[in-house]
Amino acid sequence: MSALREKILTTASHLFQTQGINSTGVDNIVAVAGTTKMTLYKYFRSKEVLILEVLEKNQQDFQTWLVGKLDSSRKSSDKIQQLFDYIEEWVSSPAFIGVGFIKASAEFPNEQDPIHQLSSQQSREFRQFISKLAAEASIKDADGLALQLSLLFEGAVQAEQMNRGSGAVKYAKKAAKILINGAGKT
């Protein structure tokens, strides 16, 4: 894949998170990425398509990283226990700038909007991923626990973005342990 294309994607991702999606103009993106509008529109049909691709890339990068971490776990039933350890590691890293689909669904609340639809789909998929981990750990109401953990996750990311270094993730992790240990097993 073209290096310029990549550069535009990462630049857009960064600007979207730090300035907001609607507040970030195409001119702004190309200026920071060191290219021109012509090139951007060569790779992306429209700003909307760019936004969608940024969302997909972000989610894929995170999922890939997370799955890689979890695969090093010895037993699959341990994975749900370690989930928030990795989430904390990820959120605490200096490179962390937020979760795309959370911000996007807030900025595009209209349910007919393709951007909103992709956002809520990603949120759903992440919840299903957690549910799978819960099921592997023989938890009875895997979907219920997954929903609760996803609430903690989204809340923590939100809080961490609202004021950085609030320690929200640390407490989310503690809460997650309590909820996991309190969940009934099959």
Added chain:
Amino acid sequence: MSALREKILTTASHLFQTQGINSTGVDNIVAVAGTTKMTLYKYFRSKEVLILEVLEKNQQDFQTWLVGKLDSSRKSSDKIQQLFDYIEEWVSSPAFIGVGFIKASAEFPNEQDPIHQLSSQQSREFRQFISKLAAEASIKDADGLALQLSLLFEGAVQAEQMNRGSGAVKYAKKAAKILINGAGKT
């Protein structure tokens, strides 16, 4: 206070939540409110001031409603237990359209922005309110529990907005009970 001023505030609040703040134009607001820009700018110096007032009104309305509900509790130590019952009632009501400061902080991520500052202040104040309830219930780490409950709250509101009727609040409530009961007392 002027009825028109009130009408503009509630109309703007509704449009901000359903379409996004940045995506809602002043022309749009006055058209729906059935008035003109001249009148809007008579009551609000700028769109930014309007946004700030909408945020303040929303939070005040919610807090007033919530405090009224909680005051009917017999013992003050019961209040923290009932908090999520009322939150569920509020989120499940047809009139619910979201929480202003969550959306606003997502759309205005710049920490220097007055709108972002007000949003994060409101989030902080709500957390302190929960902390006070926790302290009244003799919970040892009141601030820690309050942070966890606020994560559940914000996560649930977010989820409920992402797809309505997902039952997120119900599971948030269950999680809250577990966390409250698991918290150490002084």
Added chain:
DNA sequence: TGTTGATTATACTAGACAGTATAGTCGCTA
């Protein structure tokens, strides 16, 4: 050297948007 493809530079269109100016309408009250 001449051609090709990717990229740049720059200027443009068309529409949206915040905010203002000016004149007019309507109802109330003296």
Added chain:
DNA sequence: TAGCGACTATACTGTCTAGTATAATCAACA
């Protein structure tokens, strides 16, 4: 009935933005 204040109607300015058109540059390569 005359005046006053709240509100409307409408047109305007200036700025920003997404997206396009056109020509120029540059590097690789045959």
